[in-house]
Amino acid sequence: MAPFNTGLPWPGAPIRPYAVAPDRLPAYVEALAAMLEGDGPALLPYADGDPEPAVPDDADLPDDLGLVVSTSGSTGAPKRAMLTRAALRASGTATHDRLGGEGMWLLPLPAQHIAGTQVILRSSLRAEHRCCST
Helix, strand or coil, X not given: CCCCCCCCCCCCXXXXXXXXXXXXXXXXXXXXXXXXXXXXXXXXXXECCCXXXXXXXXXXXXXXXXXXXXXXXXXXXXEEEEEEHHHHHHHHHHXXXXXXXXXXXXXXXXXXXXXXXXXXXXXXXXXXXXXXXX
């Protein structure tokens, strides 16, 4: 089962919608690692079973784009936030620095949400990375 479900080809596609499902979490972890290293496209995660989101126009994309995530915003209407690879790495590193080490992470949130994806990214930045038990 292919983890990506979009008509956009890679390489060349700047953003790839990614249906995240609990039974395919290891594939999402691999896609995030490839994205973080620059070996894969930016990802637009969404819940498996939801309609595939439209990909933003690539004319306004940051050069180092890593993730496009939906947020509820203050009005409740979903908005898109674009996060660069550098910002995602910096967030994980800053969390490790603040907590005094890499720690171990548990994913109790939906992985397609930014809070869930951040848990995966922080875990991926660990020297000894282990994933995924179901």
